[in-house]
Amino acid sequence: LAQDQLIGTFVSTEDAAEEIGKICNVYKYNDIDLTVALTHIGFESDIELAKMLKPEWGVDMIIGGHSHTVLEQPAKINNILIAQAGVGTDQIGRFDIIVDDDTNSIIDWKWELVPIDDRISNPDAYLEEFINNYKNKIDKKYNAVITRFTETLTHPEREVETTLGNIFADAMADISETDVMLIGSGSIRVKELGPVVTLGSLKACFPYDDSLTRYWVTGNQLKRIFSHIMRIENRNGEGECFQINSKVRALYSDSKSKLISITIDELPVIDDQKYTITMQGYHFANSLANLNISNDELIALGIPKVVSTSAYQVLEEWLRYHPNASRKIEGRIVFKS
Known part of the structure; x- marks a missing residue:
């Protein structure tokens, strides 16, 4: 990241918002199509964070974690989309977005929470065999009581x-x-x-x-x-x-x-x-x-x-x-x- 010395440890939502502003300002002369904030502070804190972000900073989305929130649809706060994808790898979140190159903003989007199961794809027999060769050795060690x-x-x-x-x-x-x-x-x-x-x-x-x-x-x-x-x-x-x-x-x-x-x-x-x-x-x-x-x-x-x-x-x-x-x-x- 440019001028990464600007990025430090923060302990409050206010400090996080300030850091995001600093980072966005570093890139204000670059042609940035989309700005996504990746967080791990919980859904409610993401909402509070979005309220603090200035529109001129250009943050379009917040993809969060920590609270393991399952959303039917993303929240939209201060014109910022906020989403999480639940727990672990049980599912993944998919955003299909259309960005206006002139305004560098999202003009249309579709969200889907996709469950990860055998309906997504067929198992890869070769990959399963490859993994199992290691799994058997690991299980022998980690199954020790x-x-x-x-x-x-x-x-x-x-x-x-x-x-x-x-x-x-x-x-x-x-x-x-x-x-x-x-x-x-x-x-x-x-x-x-x-x-x-x-x-x-x-x-x-x-x-x-x-x-x-x-x-x-x-x-x-x-x-x-x-x-x-x-x-x-x-x-x-x-x-x-x-x-x-x-x-x-x-x-x-x-x-x-x-x-x-x-x-x-x-x-x-x-x-x-x-x-x-x-x-x-x-x-x-x-x-x-x-x-x-x-x-x-x-x-x-x-x-x-x-x-x-x-x-x-x-x-x-x-x-x-x-x-x-x-x-x-x-x-x-x-x-x-």
Whole structure:
């Protein structure tokens, strides 16, 4: 991209809109027929983004992701078409568009959500045989059993406490020796796991590896973090939600928009007392947006401790040494209406 130094990390929709404006302005003297913004911020955020884009920037379409929204027809906001194609490769979105070369704008379009199944094309026997030669070798490795749960553990929603989220948070908290363990709910990519857990199923469940680092925070800062991540505005399918370890109990009132209580080991969190909190590297990098606490605040009370450069390896090792484990919903995170 021309002048790619203009493109930086942004954490808000407003910042994203500003970056798009900068990029479009770089190319304003080029004859650009079509401008498409590719995002991964969720459908509702795409709508908000479209409202902020100036018409003179010339953005024609937003193709988004993250919320896995299935659309019968694209939305049209601020004369910008917004579409997503659902989940994974279950289907693909097809846009047929006609662009006016004089105005460099879309004058007609047709949208179709195409399901991917055997009606699309006939299987390629040679390609299937080629893939199966590798698949058999891979299956032998990834079908190796890591552990067995006493029952299937589930993760049906990101916004609430889940049994699968509980065991993952406890595993990492155990290794981290921390008061509070925050695991991004979006790190867990399946609805259920077990009772038999193989190498392949675990990697599919937790595919995005990252570091784990322990920090010091005050009780007041901890309350601020939980007030932020538990607020109702964060539970819209697009916010950054978390699974937490068994030491912690947090109660939030939706009607009052307020954190009612938070305890660690059944003791109320004290404002001026210090506590350890461990998180993935991604959440430290985006701590202000995700946790309402800055990087400077997280490192101000003591030198951070890198627990592991691989959260996945911590998880796999813990599961191997804790067979027949299970978890229930315990009320770690409770939302009161």
